[in-house]
Amino acid sequence: MSGTFVGMPAFPVAAQEAVHDSTLRGNLRHATHTIRAKREKAVAEVSDWAALREAGKQIKDHTLRHLDRYLVQLEEAVTAAGGVVHWAADADEANRIVTALVRMTGETEVVKVKSMATQEIGLNEALEAAGIHAYETDLAELIVQLGKDRPSHILVPAIHRNRGEIRDIFAREMGEWGRPAPEGLTDTPAELAEAARLHLREKFLRAKVGISGANFMVAETGTLVVVESEGNGRMCLTLPETLISVVGIEKIVPSWRDLEVFLQTLPRSSTAERMNPYTSMWTGTKDGRAGEDDGPGTFHLVLLDNGRTDTLADEVGRQALRCIRCSACLNVCPVYERAGGHAYGSVYPGPIGAILSPQLRGTGSEIDASLPYASSLCGACYEVCPVAIDIPEVLVHLRERIAEGGPATRDGNRVLLKPAKGHAAERAAMRAARWAFSHPGALRGGQRLASRTRRFHPRTLPGPGRAWSATRDLPEVPAESFRDWWQRTRGGKDVTK
Amino acid sequence: MSSRDLILGRVRRATADIRDDDTPYERAVDRSYLREHGERTPAQTVALLAENLADYRAVVHRCAADALPATLAGLLAARGSGTVVVPEGLDGAWLAESEVTRVADRATGTAHELDAVDSVVTACAVAVAETGTIVLDASPDQGRRRITLVPDHHICVVRVPGQVVSSVPQALERLDPARPLTWISGPSATSDIELDRVEGVHGPRTLEVVLVDDASQGVPPSSGEHVARLA
Numbered sequence: 246m247s248g249t250f251v252g253m254p255a256f257p258v259a260a261q262e263a264v265h266d267s268t269l270r271g272n273l274r275h276a277t278h279t280i281r282a283k284r285e286k287a288v289a290e291v292s293d294w295a296a297l298r299e300a301g302k303q304i305k306d307h308t309l310r311h312l313d314r315y316l317v318q319l320e321e322a323v324t325a326a327g328g329v330v331h332w333a334a335d336a337d338e339a340n341r342i343v344t345a346l347v348r349m350t351g352e353t354e355v356v357k358v359k360s361m362a363t364q365e366i367g368l369n370e371a372l373e374a375a376g377i378h379a380y381e382t383d384l385a386e387l388i389v390q391l392g393k394d395r396p397s398h399i400l401v402p403a404i405h406r407n408r409g410e411i412r413d414i415f416a417r418e419m420g421e422w423g424r425p426a427p428e429g430l431t432d433t434p435a436e437l438a439e440a441a442r443l444h445l446r447e448k449f450l451r452a453k454v455g456i457s458g459a460n461f462m463v464a465e466t467g468t469l470v471v472v473e474s475e476g477n478g479r480m481c482l483t484l485p486e487t488l489i490s491v492v493g494i495e496k497i498v499p500s501w502r503d504l505e506v507f508l509q510t511l512p513r514s515s516t517a518e519r520m521n522p523y524t525s526m527w528t529g530t531k532d533g534r535a536g537e538d539d540g541p542g543t544f545h546l547v548l549l550d551n552g553r554t555d556t557l558a559d560e561v562g563r564q565a566l567r568c569i570r571c572s573a574c575l576n577v578c579p580v581y582e583r584a585g586g587h588a589y590g591s592v593y594p595g596p597i598g599a600i601l602s603p604q605l606r607g608t609g610s611e612i613d614a615s616l617p618y619a620s621s622l623c624g625a626c627y628e629v630c631p632v633a634i635d636i637p638e639v640l641v642h643l644r645e646r647i648a649e650g651g652p653a654t655r656d657g658n659r660v661l662l663k664p665a666k667g668h669a670a671e672r673a674a675m676r677a678a679r680w681a682f683s684h685p686g687a688l689r690g691g692q693r694l695a696s697r698t699r700r701f702h703p704r705t706l707p708g709p710g711r712a713w714s715a716t717r718d719l720p721e722v723p724a725e726s727f728r729d730w731w732q733r734t735r736g737g738k739d740v741t742k
Numbered sequence: 743m744s745s746r747d748l749i750l751g752r753v754r755r756a757t758a759d760i761r762d763d764d765t766p767y768e769r770a771v772d773r774s775y776l777r778e779h780g781e782r783t784p785a786q787t788v789a790l791l792a793e794n795l796a797d798y799r800a801v802v803h804r805c806a807a808d809a810l811p812a813t814l815a816g817l818l819a820a821r822g823s824g825t826v827v828v829p830e831g832l833d834g835a836w837l838a839e840s841e842v843t844r845v846a847d848r849a850t851g852t853a854h855e856l857d858a859v860d861s862v863v864t865a866c867a868v869a870v871a872e873t874g875t876i877v878l879d880a881s882p883d884q885g886r887r888r889i890t891l892v893p894d895h896h897i898c899v900v901r902v903p904g905q906v907v908s909s910v911p912q913a914l915e916r917l918d919p920a921r922p923l924t925w926i927s928g929p930s931a932t933s934d935i936e937l938d939r940v941e942g943v944h945g946p947r948t949l950e951v952v953l954v955d956d957a958s959q960g961v962p963p964s965s966g967e968h969v970a971r972l973a
Binding site for chain 2 (some may be wrong): 538
């Protein structure tokens, strides 16, 4: 996955820093609460929300069940419409393919539509290493790119920045990349958007190569769909001569008609609008359509696996592939609201990131092994999910895999995972508890000892228990254990004894 | 092995646990969701379109068919436009009363040339009332996708009630996926700064929609009537 995130500390460490950043917490709280309230209103407008949600779930499940068939059908349809389909097993291969395609055009700069897939594979860094400048054109991605920052939200990558911070970034950095910010730029959103418009327009108008992802790919027609607001997507999808779209293999829907479900649920779940301002749908190239001359003459579709088939192999976890990246789960998550997106150490933050990243990347690293624990399991994420992904169920499933080990699929091969190291103390404690509960004498003796020594108990646990007690109060040990109290009083009936 | 075979092989192994299910796709998904939300007369559907367009900051006008040339001339004049891009298939009569210099939508024209044009006038393929959306399918009266993108001012003419449907499912039924499609709901907007909605980033900052009565005989003229605009 993206090199940007290599070496990230585990979630608890990163989160601890984040929760002490009061600006960040303020920015996040404002943003998530704003969108949460709006979303509820937008969803309440459609009386058949539950039926749409169920249909979305069924369409995605059906597609995943027959993914091989639909991938082949999509390939045929895209090819028939004048496009070229490439298959990339992992991030490196996808980056190599895209780099080679850009080189073939002879260009050294490209404009990009915001895309989670290209973030995931670290495409910008790979292109940069090959001497190709990739310009992010979504306003939030621009803020992140100019600020040499990392995205922290699926939909609003710069959600952690307030207007003052954005003004400073624009004033300082725009000149380095192209047209500088206007003199005397203030921090009003309208002025900031205007500065971005002027800065990026010169890039749009001269761009020869555009790179995008896609929200949906229709297998039966070969149509790709990009949903956006600003028009930067439309610019990148229609003005350049060459268009390269990098899309995860799970983004397929079987039929044209299926869009009727997702075009109703996605905008309302993500930006809380009845419909997002712009949706572009294109099928192949301008030459693939008789008598037309509209849009790119060359279209490449790069179908990306990068851990998706491994995720598909997991019976419980595969439902994560239903995700349509609306980000509703982030906005309702009490953990995300406090910790922020960066703490998740992945391009997919929040509840969906906590189940998607450890599946796409495996649970080998410290950060990935910690992600399934980055949740209170309150279930709000499942409630809002427009494709009904049971995120808590997958979290618990992944926790079990991390603590206990077990079979998993990596790079297409079945492997047997060992229990993760950090959980040895937890397992030892559970074993000890099991022994104590099956030896009543020892349990009674231990409880008595604990009661008598309670004045000397530390407030935090030593050794491996420290992390646990750093964020929790230890329970107070009572002066007398329940068993002793019962024996003495028979449940309070005979207090004199 | 090619990556194609590798990925398809992985998919097949990953789904080997799932029993074969030969239900045809038409019956595989429960589509008991609604085809449209609520019951409306055609006139009410048009009114809802106007309301929802305006809610997302499009400027909505209504007029009778014979008043369309005057309406369009008035809008271009009010904007102070000197030039207007015109798709080749646009009804020539629509702009007959306007003095504005017309620029043809030419394949050879550059994006920079287009950037210098003030306005664009197009028809549309279909409009969706429930979401306040107009859809362009690059037909001759709508032109290439870029002409409604680069100029800062887009006037879109919707024939009502004929081109208006209630819902997204009804709109998709009318559209041809082989054509390049652009769904437009209000002017370009962003919510990337503190989730404050700001109109106008890269697409046209002003979207004016003219709802023209395509069965206007006998309907009292209401040329240029301003339906609603939120500040």
